[in-house]
Amino acid sequence: MIRVAFALCFGSALLLTAQTLDQTPGQAMSSAAAQLAARTSSLLPRRSMVSLELQNLTPLPAAEWSSFRGLLQDELHKAGVETTATQLDPRVRVTLSENARGFLFVTEVFAGGNRQIAMLPWNLPSSAHIKPRLRIAQKVLWTQPDPILDILLVDSGSQMLVLSANRVASYRLMEDKWVPSATDSLVLPRPLPRDPRGRLEAAAGGFEAFLPAATCTGAWNPELKLTCAGIIANWPGTAGTHWVADRNVLEGEAPAPSFEGWGSDWASIADPCGAATVEIASSSNTEHDSVRAYLIRDGQANPVSDPLPLPGPVTALWPAESAPQATLVVRNLQTGEYEASRLGLACTE
């Protein structure tokens, strides 16, 4: 019997940046096909029959490229241009290329020994959402260009606080989307270390942000407010755990576990299949980072899940405010953006 112990309470699957909020990758592809067909047909006589050739110089998967071909042929048909694989004059070659700014469609129309060129830049929305695997479930909550240090869900999950290196921002869940509601800057006595880290904890009447350069207290209701002092405070509920000043490491009374194959980040969460806790740890694999659940027994870390591959290195992994979850932040190497997720465990008996 499959017992799903982790249920994400957030309806939205993936929050994209403002630029791509309105379009899914599929919609963006349809829109690009329509625009490209319009440009291509403008270079051709009305009611043309052309031979169409497509080439892909980018890492766009073959399946997506193939579906684009179908969309483009449909759009060309609507524009009065029929396509055939037979060599004809005019001949149209469409290339998907890539430059420093993103994808670029290049259309070449060969007719009567001449070549005409049309180009269309294309910003394909990110499809970086990693679908949950069988044992570790992941839900991406927020994506942004600058580092996310931690997130905290409050008001029964209807509000989210995002700690960045220079601010705390709050978001409200509205119609399955996180909508910005307020931002307050971190006014720190000195810069955060390179590789910035930080921790958000709920506190009476608000929250606390623990940073290697300061400790901040704040509230989100009725408005977001934040006050920081240049002290390095112990984390609540720990045996004296605190940041080493101006560095990216913690020190405290609890010994830090470290096992072969583990990276620098881990989080303890409740084992949905038993009474114990398990550790979700990042990997020491420098080529492909991942997270995996381990059960610590007799001084050994025994893997109890498959690795969940990630699109980049883990930059933060913390226990979440609710016990059976963890907060994961990954720097996506393809998009360059930071992705904050909630991890949970789904297990079989």
Add this chain to the structure above:
Amino acid sequence: MRLRGSAWLALSSFLISSILTGAVRPRYGGTLTVELSTAWPTLDPAAIQTALSIPIAETLVRVSSHGETEPVLAVAWQHDPDFKRWRFSLRPKVTFHDGEALTAASAAPSLLAVLKQKYGEVSMEAGGQALVVQADHAMPELLDVLALPSAAIVRKSDASPLIGTGPFRVASWEPGRRLMLAAFDGYWGARPYLDTVAIEFGAGRGRADLFDIPVGPARRILPEGLAMWSSEPRTLVAIAAVNAQPAQLQALALSIDRAPIVNVLAQHLGDAAFGLLPQWLSGYAFLFQSTPDVTRARQIASQLRPAAMTLSYPASDLFLRSVAERVALNARDAGIAIQPMPGGNGNLHVNLSMLEWPLESADAADALKRIAEQVGAGDRARQLDPAKPDTLYQFERSLLDEYRIIPLVHLRESYGIAPRVHFQPSRSDTFHLHLEDAWVEK
């Protein structure tokens, strides 16, 4: 050895897999040793243009790897509709390495020098953290200018050859021999991981943690276990024509076989160049690709009966010399006589010159403008817009069709990296190897 030109590098996939790490948290402390085969006579930021970012001084803004302007020492800016008056707000709480606060007044001298050179008469008002630049004429590309290394904000004193605001400060400097950098604890953007960086020039023994791999026909075998950092192509090697018939140049262009130049002379540290901008920057360079057509070149040459041409190259540059000789060989097959010769500056008999154009910007329009200025077509390039790639293509096509410049190869820059060295990218910049992001294992 060609490590000139500012650093516009993209990380190759093998680089990402080998040295960019995130799974293991970076460690603070330690010294990184660096060997560079080319000696630096000066620490002037405008003269130090390598792929390896040596971050002593900073600019008001920078151009990102996506060609967008990003704030550095300026946090905000605005301009009037005519682009004649610009107002910059400087980042607060920034200090120079000597403890002096960054203010508009302390930034103004560095900027005024470079802006006067570019625009002639320019005035500057400095008040607190606000800096106003004004001119009688429009300065639409001012941000591009301010992003250049020559526009770095620096101070000079008897105690130090270069005082900037960057993450590393100069600890000691022996011109052309050694440079010792120390982490700047008060850096506004967070202290680097490393405590010190020891750079030795002209060594080339490959024993350091990080060393450059020069482009050239001599194959270099990396010691086992070392990673190689290699950039996307970024320096254009081309023939510039000064005084030759376009048809004669067309025949020469048709005769050149770029494959041996890339595969043998450059040892694959570059790509064949048929356009002026590399494919990764323009996205349309593949449209220019062609194969040598010696038959057609011979036909054109036979109709012209061309006089012999001279092709100059920098006397000390063995790579450019070998390329010049290869071009002369190809030309001879097409019936065109070319005499390679060293030097050439001021020699009126020189028709052709082997030149290098390092990309100074990840902005395709800006890069094209700079090349156009070099070949006397700068006026036509003023309105280029990086968001309109078809206009860039048309302009590049027109320059190529005039044969004032014949592209040959786009070179990469490469470094050997010891296994104990890692890079923890602090921002989405895929074009620089940032020393401030480096850390070393114990």
